[in-house]
Amino acid sequence: MKIFETDIAVIGGGAAGLTAAYKCAELNTRTILLERSSMTGGVLNQCIHSGFGLHYFNEELTGPEYAARLAEKAVTHAVKIMTSCTVNEITQTDGKHNLTVFSKEHGIFQVSAKAVILAMGCREKCRGNLGIPGERCAGVFNAGLAQQLINQGQYIPGSKAVIVGSGDIGLIMARRLTWSGVKVECAVEIMPYPAGLSRNIAQCLEDFNIPLYLNHTVTGIHGQSRVEAVSIAPLKNGIADLTREQKIECDTVLFSVGLVPENELVRQCGIQIDQITNGAIVDGNLMTSVKGIFSCGNVLHVHDLVDFVSLEAERAAANAVKFCRNELAEENFITVYPGENVRYTVPQKVAPSQKNNFFLRSKKIMEKAMLEVKDQTGKIIHARKLSYIKPAEMISFELADFYADALEISLKEL
Numbered sequence: 001m002k003i004f005e006t007d008i009a010v011i012g013g014g015a016a017g018l019t020a021a022y023k024c025a026e027l028n029t030r031t032i033l034l035e036r037s038s039m040t041g042g043v044l045n046q047c048i049h050s051g052f053g054l055h056y057f058n059e060e061l062t063g064p065e066y067a068a069r070l071a072e073k074a075v076t077h078a079v080k081i082m083t084s085c086t087v088n089e090i091t092q093t094d095g096k097h098n099l100t101v102f103s104k105e106h107g108i109f110q111v112s113a114k115a116v117i118l119a120m121g122c123r124e125k126c127r128g129n130l131g132i133p134g135e136r137c138a139g140v141f142n143a144g145l146a147q148q149l150i151n152q153g154q155y156i157p158g159s160k161a162v163i164v165g166s167g168d169i170g171l172i173m174a175r176r177l178t179w180s181g182v183k184v185e186c187a188v189e190i191m192p193y194p195a196g197l198s199r200n201i202a203q204c205l206e207d208f209n210i211p212l213y214l215n216h217t218v219t220g221i222h223g224q225s226r227v228e229a230v231s232i233a234p235l236k237n238g239i240a241d242l243t244r245e246q247k248i249e250c251d252t253v254l255f256s257v258g259l260v261p262e263n264e265l266v267r268q269c270g271i272q273i274d275q276i277t278n279g280a281i282v283d284g285n286l287m288t289s290v291k292g293i294f295s296c297g298n299v300l301h302v303h304d305l306v307d308f309v310s311l312e313a314e315r316a317a318a319n320a321v322k323f324c325r326n327e328l329a330e331e332n333f334i335t336v337y338p339g340e341n342v343r344y345t346v347p348q349k350v351a352p353s354q355k356n357n358f359f360l361r362s363k364k365i366m367e368k369a370m371l372e373v374k375d376q377t378g379k380i381i382h383a384r385k386l387s388y389i390k391p392a393e394m395i396s397f398e399l400a401d402f403y404a405d406a407l408e409i410s411l412k413e414l
Helices: 015-026 042-046 063-076 143-151 168-179 198-208 264-268 306-324
Strands: 002-011 031-034 050-052 080-082 085-093 096-103 107-118 122-124 140-142 160-164 183-188 216-223 227-236 246-249 252-255 259-261 293-295 334-338 342-346 355-362 366-374 380-389 395-400 406-413
Touching: 002 015, 002 096, 002 306, 015 031, 015 042, 015 063, 015 107, 015 306, 031 107, 042 063, 042 143, 050 063, 063 080, 063 306, 085 264, 107 306, 122 143, 140 143, 143 168, 143 252, 160 168, 168 183, 168 198, 168 252, 183 216, 183 246, 227 252, 293 306, 334 342, 342 406, 355 406, 366 395, 380 395, 380 406
Parallel strands: 002 031, 002 107, 031 080, 107 293, 140 252, 160 183, 160 252, 334 406
Antiparallel strands: 085 096, 096 107, 122 259, 216 227, 227 246, 342 355, 355 395, 366 380, 366 406
């Protein structure tokens, strides 16, 4: 079997993988990037709208432009990019990580690396994940698939659509469908608040007078060979109130109901998983529970901006390089717990002596809140006021040089 030797293997060629790969190579480390698709860029290639790069490149770019910038950096820094390559297994032997890879060009081969960076991104949830009742007719799509069909395939999926969920992809597709001549009847969200960014609610729904039904659920999809209508109903005490059910005629249904990290490889090689994020449990260096394997981007936790994905990937790359050079300090990591109104925190373990970058999401919308970090005795070691926080928008902050045996991060409503 053919074996490629390298210092760092990056799995995934989207924003996280490309950023991590070029940063590793920039630090004079042999780097191989493995991407299962025929080209790098990931979902960015189908995101032809602008709004990317404001934080990372300090200018507004489309998705393909953002991906091209990163790919150019990877090529410039001599990253070995291998596309149409699927990593099937990761094993450890004599301090090395052995990746078994399937490839049309090379057949089955192995990559032997000192460190691995996981950057596989995530996939969309679908109708099957929700158990939506009704007929199994044509015209039901994930929002991302519909985006790919329109932007890359020049195929209009229907003439009258209903968006299920208010995730950012669904919101952007509501606008894209409207621009393409498709009548978007409404978006239906089961939660009492939108799941997408505020700017997307304004620019993609409100600007086009598309109704958003909050606290509603889809009770049925109707049609013979093609979707003809959907039924929706408001929730009362968490249960659909069928006395107020209404039927909306449409021929297309798009699901935008959340993302799931592509973590089959993570589970396969025994890495500990966070049951809330469905990503790996990592320390402040972004290293997982398996020594030498790092994780970053949407495979770790779902981000709201691609710029933050790249910034996180840079940190993973820097620490992976240090690990390869035996320069990553051994630390006594303490556990970080999500407290009141906090859904999750990343990283889940930190070293008090390091500068730690924390990311978290709230459980609910709050006009004003106090972010509090407490030690194991309940003493507040960090606090700051926040304005208008919502689950759809990630919160981040830095903390360094503190003394504690454990941390709890809470959001107190004011």
